[in-house]
Amino acid sequence: MRKASSTQQSEIVGYTVVRRDTDTNASLEVSGQWLRDARIKPVEQVVAELESRPVKRLSILPVELADWDSRLPSYLLKIADYCVAKAIELDVSAMPQGVQDLLALARAVPERSGARRREERAPFLANVGNSVLNLIEDSRQLVIFLGELILAVGEVLRGQARFRALDLFIFVQDAGPNGFPIVSLISLLVGLILAFVGALQLAMFGAQIYIADLVALGTVREMGPLMTAIIMSGRTGAAYAAQLGTMNVNSEIDALKTMGISPMEFLVIPRMLALVLMMPLLTLYADLLGILGGAAVSYGAFDVSITQYYHEITKAVDIVDFSVGFFKSVVFAVLIAIAGCMRGMACGRSASAVGDAATAAVVDSIVYIVVSDSLITLILNQMRI
């Protein structure tokens, strides 16, 4: 049977004929094969035919009805819905018992009023309006989150926050030492690139020695904190969003709340603390590797001795530059933790929502990082630091 249906597709046909018995009565004759791959007149045409000359009573009659599967009851259900809407009396008593039973089953629980949600293609302006409303809602959530966070930080400062020391330890481990390899690789390479690009220009007027200044200043004030923050937002911020999002899907956050434990203190604070503790250290480490990268380029390709390079660096950067980088990294750590945790806590209750939360966390934190970096640089520039 299945074989025949696939080789001779055009052979399988189901027929419907609308017959008018009297002025008010009509019958719909179904015949042929009502199978999944059968060619059957679309139900809309039948409805349109009925529509063209309204009737009071419609009987469905089988005429040499051969095989049928779900195709038939689903077709009839459409017609039955139409009949209910137009108050037409529908008679299916002549149909096979199986069809009658399935139809009865499909209609046993009436559609919940207001349950159906239409996925309408909204017009352009409505889309614009919706995205603005979403933006406002997002900002509102951010403000609420920040408020709760500040209260929780207050609890921490008073020494009353509840979280597990073990959790903090695990997060520190994860955000710090486990991040070493990727931070090493990226910052070393960024140092190399910075040195190389600068050196090509400087070498034109024989000022290779100033590669050291360029690399040291650029790394310590800008690239070190920035690259570390971007790595951490992808590595740790996204992980936080996914962790909290999954806990939300699994009602774990509800469970905490009903236990009377604040999720803010229990879940967010240790994560944020871990980042705030670890990011400055990672940044210092990244600075060191960036400068090493620069040294490799100037020594290897531009004949600057290591001692010269070292001397140049000690002249170029001082404690103020390091403080600026340090300050930035603390700010970035807070921002990454906020973006990750907020998206996680506000996550919907599905697998795809967890993915969305992780994506949004990374996007948010990169935006926060770059914007705040620009602001800080601008302000420091104005203050001539």
Add this chain to the structure above:
Amino acid sequence: MTTAHITVDHLTMAYGDFVIQRDLSFTIGRGEVFIVMGGSGCGKSTLLKHLIGLHRPAKGQVYYDKQNFWRADAEQRIKVMRRIGVLYQSGALFSSLTLAENIALPLGEFTGLNKAEIADMVSYKLALVGLAGFEDYYPAEISGGMQKRAGLARAMALDPEILFFDEPSAGLDPVSARLLDDLILSLCDTLGTTIVVVTHELASIFAIGTNSVFLDPESKTMLATGNPKKLLAESDDPRIIQFLTRGEGRGDKQKGVL
């Protein structure tokens, strides 16, 4: 008549503008096993969320004893919440903690017990629900029924005055479901705990329920409240009879109509 433990007064529940149920008024007495029943999707879990402080009512009040739960400030509400235990539909165990750590968490937070005492308490609670020896398992390493029971152990960690269950027997085999029912009953008897159960398992409803409320998804309100056995015997609302008899009617079998 027992004294009122939770009183719900003209409660209307909504998600945004979408009203789930309106005008619910009923009383849950001290020491009762109170059943929240109704077809799936009628708002039973939502009602639970309103009772345990996870969702604010659109209208109406919830009282614990004489205290207005949602009017109280956050601190007082948390105090009330510490007196209740909740078993979630999914178990909601903390997946990154072992069973022992899950149960130890509220004990460590809210009692003055030392480590050894907490460990003893944890073992005792796990033994109560038949999970002795599973202290160091993670939730993902045990079966769904065991997760439910571990969730119960956690819900009971602080000896709450009121226990809430969301479909405790969903996904359990009939024997385990029965055992869970027995467990709930014996808790109620020995500790005098008030118990609120969301369920549509008829067997459980009649076996353990002493009081109930029936939510209807169509009219979006409650149809009746009272002892489920009495409801079955005395109610003349066909929707309730149909629910309580699995659609077979009180003796006279109804014929399906198309």
